[in-house]
Amino acid sequence: MTAPLVLDIDGTLTRADGEPGIDPAVFEPLREWPEPVVIATGKAFPFPVALSQFVGLPERVIAENGGVVYAEGEMTVVGARDDAEAAVADLRERGYDLGWGEPDLVNRWRETEIAANLDVPEAPLRAVAAEHGLEVVDTGYAYHVKDPEIGKGDGLIAVADLLDREPSSFVAVGDSENDVSTFEVAGESYAVANADDAAREAADHVTDGVHAAGALEVLEQIR
Incomplete structure (x- = not known):
């Protein structure tokens, strides 16, 4: 059926x-x-x-x-991606980027979250996300910085x-x-x-x- x-x-x-x-x-x-x-x-x-x-x-x-x-x-x-953008800004201040190069077609059209390349060190990414009340989800293709709700x-x-x-x-x-x-x-x-x-x-x-x-x-x- x-x-x-x-x-x-x-x-x-x-x-x-x-x-x-x-x-x-x-x-x-x-x-x-x-x-x-x-x-x-x-x-x-x-x-x-x-x-x-x-x-x-x-x-x-x-x-x-x-x-x-x-x-x-x-x-x-x-929701909106404002919190994720703030987290990414902090990540960049610590010397990291999202790992996609330019133009970033992975995030260009995102409205509620931001995705990072799996080459980005996971521990700093998770730390900065937690500071902003966000979670990081590993899909096996990217790290998604998102609202846990x-x-x-x-x-x-x-x-x-x-x-x-x-x-x-x-x-x-x-x-x-x-x-x-x-x-x-x-x-x-x-x-x-x-x-x-x-x-x-x-x-x-x-x-x-x-x-x-x-x-x-x-x-x-x-x-």
Whole structure:
């Protein structure tokens, strides 16, 4: 029996062979999925919107780890990036930068958080974030400096309401600690085999396949 889906991008829909980018094998199954598909990511809002448009999905997205939500023509932005910018300013005063170079396309369109490259020393980043009442979430692709009160799970609750669905009707698939709040809200959750410890421990199931192969495995199981 099919169910609405909430899917992470990086580490979940990406190529299992280690090459960069989304695995095109997911495009047709997602486009043909008979229930709503929600893309939930730590990326800035334009990225999941563009993915939805290129795949041919209705634009139902949770971006910036729950900071930006869009579905059924309604957009909600929770919080602002002011505190994160202040933390980054302090980080730079201590001799560090975000590690993206210029132009910084990772953060250019962010509204509620700031992401740092994984090459940035973690301890100073976490220290300065804590001083500003923020948390650092390691997605395996970037460090996200964000409000600890905002999460993807909150975004799923908001999207489910717009779709007139219960959050517990969704099946969630992800790979990282930023997916844990989604797993806690969704009715059933899967961590792909490459997931970090936090996601694996929070998920109801762990797939045999890694990355997109794991996501496709879930689709086959619940079809």
